[in-house]
Amino acid sequence: GAVVSQHPSRVICKSGTSVKIECRSLDFQATTMFWYRQFPKQSLMLMATSNEGSKATYEQGVEKDKFLINHASLTLSTLTVTSAHPEDSSFYICSARGGSGTTDTQYFGPGTRLTVL
Amino acid sequence: AQSVTQLGSHVSVSEGALVLLRCNYSSSVPPYLFWYVQYPNQGLQLLLKYTSAATLVKGINGFEAEFKKSETSFHLTKPSAHMSDAAEYFCAVSPSGGSQGNLIFGKGTKLSVKP
Numbered sequence: 452g453a454v455v456s457q458h459p460s461r462v463i464c465k466s467g468t469s470v471k472i473e474c475r476s477l478d479f480q481a482t483t484m485f486w487y488r489q490f491p492k493q494s495l496m497l498m499a500t501s502n503e504g505s506k507a508t509y510e511q512g513v514e515k516d517k518f519l520i521n522h523a524s525l526t527l528s529t530l531t532v533t534s535a536h537p538e539d540s541s542f543y544i545c546s547a548r549g550g551s552g553t554t555d556t557q558y559f560g561p562g563t564r565l566t567v568l
Numbered sequence: 569a570q571s572v573t574q575l576g577s578h579v580s581v582s583e584g585a586l587v588l589l590r591c592n593y594s595s596s597v598p599p600y601l602f603w604y605v606q607y608p609n610q611g612l613q614l615l616l617k618y619t620s621a622a623t624l625v626k627g628i629n630g631f632e633a634e635f636k637k638s639e640t641s642f643h644l645t646k647p648s649a650h651m652s653d654a655a656e657y658f659c660a661v662s663p664s665g666g667s668q669g670n671l672i673f674g675k676g677t678k679l680s681v682k683p
Contacts, residue, residue: 455611485670494658494673495612544611546671557671559604559611 457560472530474545480525481547489542535567570595574674587646591659601642602660
């Protein structure tokens with residue numbers, strides 16, 4: 452099946468710094484990528500949807516200036532958490548979809564554990 | 569608006585026993601339905617999906633789910649549990665015909681398998 456990677460898998464940073472997380476589709480072109488966050492023992496919450504070459508669409512309550520998303524190519528999307536605070540500590544998961552139809556499967560990355568001190 | 573309810577945040581079964589994880593959905597349009605499995609500190613892996621074809625869907629690792637419109641349910645089953653099935657399971661819904669195909673997840677059910 453299709454493979455999606457994320458880097459880094461784990462990051463610890465100081466409060467106030469910025470952190471960039473990469474999401475790559477390794478063996479297919481991802482027209483759409485999704486970013487989710489997951490708090491401990493909770494479900495995934497969609498943060499934003501990004502289409503290659505377009506601005507990301509953010510879910511209600513997600514600060515677009517804080518969570519910068521770039522989807523510059525069909526195989527790479529990045530999420531930058533700017534001026535991170537301890538409450539941003541979470542498990543961030545991306546997914547990628549190759550086709551434009553809604554039946555196309557989203558393939559999930561392994562996630563990135565962010566800890567803000 | 570669409571939503572997913574997973575009954576039971578934690579299910580425990582014995583090895584070899586039937587696995588039944590419940591999922592009910594709410595959708596104003598015909599939905600697409602998915603089951604994902606998540607092992608600790610990993611991303612989600614698709615088990616199976618329903619996209620308006622056959623109502624009984626077979627997935628990987630011996631899992632299957634049946635779409636019942638009258639009950640608005642999409643319960644996940646496996647006849648005989650293995651120790652390796654212990655994980656978190658998420659049911660998700662997506663609107664059919666939508667342009668984005670966003671997934672809305674349930675809160676998850678943690679499956680424990682006792683030897």
